[in-house]
Amino acid sequence: MKKFLNTISAFQFFHLVRYSTLILIGIVFTKTALTQSAIGEYETFVFLGGAVSFFWLNGLLKALLPLSEDSESTKTNVFSAFIVVQSFSVLAAAFLFLLQPFFTHFLLNDHSVPEMGLLLLFIVFGVPANLVEYFYLIKRKNKAIVIYGILAFFVQLLLVVLPAVLGHGIQMALKGLVLSSVLRYLWLWRIFISKKEIQFSKSFVREHLKLGGPLVVATFFSGSAQFIDGFIVTAKFNEETFAVFRYGARELPLAMLLANALSNAMLPGFANKENLKENLQKLKTSVSRLMHFLFPFTMVLLLVSKPLFPILFNPGFAESAVVFNIYLLLVISRLLMPQTILNGLKLSKPIMIASFLELILNVGLSLLFVQFWGISGIALATLMAYFFEKIYLGIVVHRELNIRIVEYLSLKYYLLYSVGTIVIFIFAELIF
Numbered sequence: 001m002k003k004f005l006n007t008i009s010a011f012q013f014f015h016l017v018r019y020s021t022l023i024l025i026g027i028v029f030t031k032t033a034l035t036q037s038a039i040g041e042y043e044t045f046v047f048l049g050g051a052v053s054f055f056w057l058n059g060l061l062k063a064l065l066p067l068s069e070d071s072e073s074t075k076t077n078v079f080s081a082f083i084v085v086q087s088f089s090v091l092a093a094a095f096l097f098l099l100q101p102f103f104t105h106f107l108l109n110d111h112s113v114p115e116m117g118l119l120l121l122f123i124v125f126g127v128p129a130n131l132v133e134y135f136y137l138i139k140r141k142n143k144a145i146v147i148y149g150i151l152a153f154f155v156q157l158l159l160v161v162l163p164a165v166l167g168h169g170i171q172m173a174l175k176g177l178v179l180s181s182v183l184r185y186l187w188l189w190r191i192f193i194s195k196k197e198i199q200f201s202k203s204f205v206r207e208h209l210k211l212g213g214p215l216v217v218a219t220f221f222s223g224s225a226q227f228i229d230g231f232i233v234t235a236k237f238n239e240e241t242f243a244v245f246r247y248g249a250r251e252l253p254l255a256m257l258l259a260n261a262l263s264n265a266m267l268p269g270f271a272n273k274e275n276l277k278e279n280l281q282k283l284k285t286s287v288s289r290l291m292h293f294l295f296p297f298t299m300v301l302l303l304v305s306k307p308l309f310p311i312l313f314n315p316g317f318a319e320s321a322v323v324f325n326i327y328l329l330l331v332i333s334r335l336l337m338p339q340t341i342l343n344g345l346k347l348s349k350p351i352m353i354a355s356f357l358e359l360i361l362n363v364g365l366s367l368l369f370v371q372f373w374g375i376s377g378i379a380l381a382t383l384m385a386y387f388f389e390k391i392y393l394g395i396v397v398h399r400e401l402n403i404r405i406v407e408y409l410s411l412k413y414y415l416l417y418s419v420g421t422i423v424i425f426i427f428a429e430l431i432f
Contacts, residue, residue, distance in 0.1 A: 008286060010142035012261040014133055014149035019256075021153040026247060028161040029173075030313040038170040040243035041114045044234070045174055047246070048103070049119060051227040052092040053127045058223065059216030060085060061134055062343055063208055065264060066271035068138045078135045079197045080204045082188070085128045093123045108234050115171060118178050126181030132188045135197075137265065152187075156180035214348035221355030228363055229378045232370060240316075245375045247313060248323025255294050255331040262286055263340040270344020280341070280408045287335055288410045295417035298331045299424045306428065319375070322429075326379035329425060332418045333383075336390040338397040341408065350396040358389035 029039050064081050096103070097120060100113050113119065132152075136145045159176030163169070192198050233245045266286070269279045302325055309321040342351055362385035369377025397403050405411060 005142045007137060007140055007142060008262055008265040010145040011137055011265045012258045014145050015261045017149040017153050021157050024157060025160050027312060029164055032164045033167055034164055034170060036240045036243050036316050040240055042170050043243055043246040045114045045119055047230055049122050052096050053123060054223050055220035056088050056216045057127055059219040060212045062215050063212030064134060065267040066344060066346060067207055076135055076138045076197060077201060077204045078131055079192055079199060080201045081208060082128055082131055083200060084205055084208060089124050089127045093120045115174050118174050122178050122181055125185040129181055129184035129188055132184060135191055152184055211346060214352045218348060218352035218355040221359040224359060229366055229382060232366055232378060233375060244317055244320050245323060247317050248320030255334045258290055259334040263337055266340050267344045270341060283340060283408045287337060291335055291413055291417060294331055295421055298328050298421055302328055302424045302428045322376050323379045325425060326376060326383055329383050330386055333386045333390045338393040341397055354389045354392045358385045361385040361388055
């Protein structure tokens with residue numbers, strides 16, 4: 001097992017388990033007595049929790065990794081990062097609570113925020129709990145990442161789906177979700193106490209916020225597009241349509257999770273500028289390995305998704321397959337990773353600019369395309385905007401760092417796979 005288990009593969013496995021759990025929850029929900037509206041309520045709950053926390057959490061986590069690699073201390077500084085993340089979590093919960101009327105009237109089509117009390121607990125405890133896997137990553141505890149991922153998300157799966165299966169309704173399922181987050185939060189505190197990690201560093205916090213600030217802004221610009229897409233759906237359609245959109249707008253889990261995990265796991269290495277060529281080659285090799293697996297798998301999914309969706313979920317989610325197929329094409333942009341080089345070298349300003357441009361393009365195209373193609377138009381706008389961002393960052397890496405794309409990407413295979421995937425997509429849309 002040690003032969004195949006390293007920081008990259010372990011982190012990828014963790015996120016794969018996390019996402020697989022979300023998919024399994026969705027599948028089980030559609031097989032129970034829960035209505036499509038109730039499922040939409042659950043999706044809205046999770047969606048709102050992510051909307052008020054995703055950008056600052058991901059930005060701060062990305063900043064934590066290279067800073068931890070540079071640190072000469074034997075401690076991880078995760079506790080100092082926890083204080084920052086916990087503070088932001090409380091502020092995010094307060095923000096959502098105070099602006100509840102705004103969300104209800106303008107963004108949720110006059111539907112109330114589902115289970116506000118539970119949602120606030122989910123944010124305050126669930127968001128900081130994400131630091132557990134990053135502690136293990138920094139300490140290179142690869143086996144611990146795998147074991148923790150399996151246990152944590154198995155517990156989450158049971159606590160969320162059992163109430164639905166037993167007919168206790170969506171509220172009990174949401175309570176199970178919050179309870180699973182609290183358990184992960186308590187595990188984080190167990191790590192702090194048992195590993196004697198409770199040490200606060202003001203200098204680290206200053207560096208963390210200094211490096212993380214631009215990354216927070218960049219992540220907000222880049223990642224908020226998907227949440228704005230969701231709010232466009234909630235503002236124009238009902239909860240049933242939102243559930244259909246959310247079940248389709250999942251992207252290919254393996255592409256998103258494995259690519260993001262690879263990118264994050266490579267950040268500490270790129271912090272060491274002396275090994276730049278070695279790390280570029282490592283990135284190229286790792287992406288090639290992903291490419292040979294993800295592109296063929298995507299092509300297969302494109303061919304089977306439309307007949308499979310009504311069976312996997314239920315006939316009410318047939319339209320989700322069209323949205324899903326468009327999101328599958330994001331694999332083309334996911335395997336372009338100039339942002340990994342820039343993040344690792346602590347050059348966050350270009351990422352911020354690219355993300356801002358992507359957001360403007362995504363929102364503009366979404367508002368335009370939704371008029372013609374409904375929720376599928378929103379997915380198409382996301383596809384175009386994401387690809388634009390990666391092209392922009394690739395140009396920056398070439399101009400500012402004199403690093404050509406062929407130094408971190410097997411361009412010939414990438415182009416062949418990309419063209420083939422687009423052809424399969426067109427074929428699948430025309431046949432079914």
